[in-house]
Amino acid sequence: MDRRPPNRIRQLRKARGLTLEQLAALVPNPDTGAATDVSTISKLELSKRALTTDWMQRLAGALGVEPAALLDSGVDFTPVRRVPLVGRIAAGNWREAIEDPLSLVPCESGGPATFALIAEGDSMDKLVPPGGRIYIDPDDFGLRDGKYYAVMKDGETTFKRFRASPARLEPCSTNPIHQPIDIGREPFTVIGRVVGTWQDFD
Template sequence: MSDLWPNHIATFRKRAGKSQDWLAAALNPATTKGTISQYESGKRKPSQGRLQEIADVLGCTAGELIDGPRTAANDQSSVPDGTESVVQVPLLGEVPAGPVREAIRHSRGFVLMPESEAPKDSYALRVSGESMNVHAPNGCTIVVNPNDRDFFDGRRYVIRTDDGEATFKEYREGPARLVAVSTYDDYEDIRLGGEPIEVLGRVISVTTRL
């Protein structure tokens, strides 16, 4: 009987288009390419916590790393007739829906979306904070369309302030401002027309894990 630990880490890493060096550096604490190689070959078994971290980074579940992909998302020949194909949307990092802080970090994997719902150049961000928890709970994933930057009342946007930090808020008119939509009432509006801001894109999707 083989002593190797069977897994599908390499499958998901390659699906994400990432190298062993990238995966090693994306973990916290970081590890080495050699350790990732041992994980993938089954010569070394990661702890449960490490396995879950690898899954989070690669945009899958720990169970899929062991049992294999649930669906062949990249194999369009296996998609039944009438089923829409999916695309990989890069997960760039976190955006705070509370105190403004640096949002976009190094890519930590991807999320899958129907092709028709993912405009070109879309990217995903993880929400950190409670100021938008009515629509986007802490820890959920939002998808941003960077090609849609025009403000419309009631829509939600990711914006970056003049000091390079980013946040996620809802736009309201009369007067023009960005507001929190939260069960908490201790967040201040961001009035437009004061300090310079850059609209990074409109939020087009919110996904939460069950």
């Protein structure tokens, strides 16, 4: 009997809030180019149809993951998805920035609205160098001691660590020009919690 290995198509589809019908509409049939019928997607999920390389590429594209993420390795992991990457964010303009991103980049953390920001200058260099990325979840903005938050102050975007006693936002920089923000004394806007960083090691 031909027993095909299980896969993660259903798990990934559910994680993105998609029905079988919605996923089928996003996946072009490799034979016809038209939308795939629901029964085919169901058979692929249940391993009743072979998950060929062609199907893996099409399903991965629709689900926003790498093809390897469709395979069930027996190891639990957080599915990789792609989030908007933006450059500098002008004060009050982050929502517009993520609607017109530079590109989409892989991300394993944060909620559905998470986006990536390119680190510029040295205001973040203890955690990520200039040109690296931070991942920000704008739905997670309640300040908790020891956590890092992306904030806007005087039209500039940076990220700092919140300290509860006394309440302040500490810089993440080797440059002493960047000073703590005393909460209650200086106006600032919390964009969201920093849920991850990434840098390219050449």
